Amino acid sequence: MRKDGKLWRHYRMEDERFLRPVEPTVMGSWEAAHSAGQWRRVWSNLHFLARRGQLVPAAIEVDGQFAGQLTLGNIQYGVVSTCWIGYWVYSPFTGMGVASAAVALGVDHAMGNMGLHRVEATVMEDNSASRTVLGRAGFREEGYLQRNLHINGRWQDHILMAITREEVFTAEFKGLIPRKVRAGELQLSSLN
Template identity: 65%
Template sequence: MLLTNRHPGWPAKTPTIATGAGRVRLRPLSRRDGRHWSEFRNADEHLLRPVEPTVPGQWWEAHTKAMWRRNYSGLTALAAQGVLLPFAIEVDGAFAGQLTLGNVQHGVVCSCWIGYWVYSGFSGRGVASSAVSLGVDHAMTEVGMHRVEATVLESNVASRRVLEKVGFREEGLLRRNLHINGQWRDHVLVGLTVEERRSGK
């Protein structure tokens, strides 16, 4: 059996979408993204910590350049297996955040989840919704997914608005689904299928 790091839709760059902040696209994460990843996530701790999985220890300790190198190695190893596709979100060629297609399953399932974060310096100008839209289209065309899902805290109004704008519909509530900022939290499950994406419903 021939082993390869190439899989449907990976590695690849997406088309661009024009936004109020500039032209948005997705590209594979690079080792060189570490400086901005560390800087942006430390600057946005007050925004990210309340909505992301619990980080053991101090936030800054989990967001050093050394930790980036470790995270990057883990992400690229999973990408080589085709089970997780880690993208950088770019605005006019500059690193602006991260988007991941995870638990990529083919066969009779053909589904994955999508997760993302965008640096606050780019917020409010359509970057997040454009990035998620690009991620969904890439998953459904290049990767071959039939369904994309996401989970979001009930209280995360901004992220719920982004997902709704892209076309995700609410499917249910996952009780005590993830350990967030020190406690188990409920999450709203949303989903989107190829048929819904094509019809805009």
């Protein structure tokens, strides 16, 4: 993922008009928040938190090309056994099911490989694209969080959505990916 820094910066600069309204407020200018130095700080922080087991960062790729980012964060084991999922996809890759596939893979990893019971996401009410992605993955709305995150310069309300292991790992399907493949929503290619 470190090698993706140039594309990360380029994509996020190009997609500012899409990202700024839905992502946490950046300090200073958008350009400064996406400089080469800031990428090194972001990557270093992701790597540090991943080593501590608090976060799983992942690059989203399409045909081997960097296309976005998915993060599993605030990982908690034991009686809570949960994490949150966050993601963004570069605009030329939107509308092709890339985010839906990434979220399904993220949920399957959290529950299958990491053994977590629950994955949560928060989304602004008017972010219909993200609500659709989460809905297609089986997330359900659980609550309304007032003034939850500082987005685009002000505190914004969010809808809390979640999915649990019982909804993902059923007698018929051992994860979201097999379900999406069976439904024809996703095709798996062979790896050489």
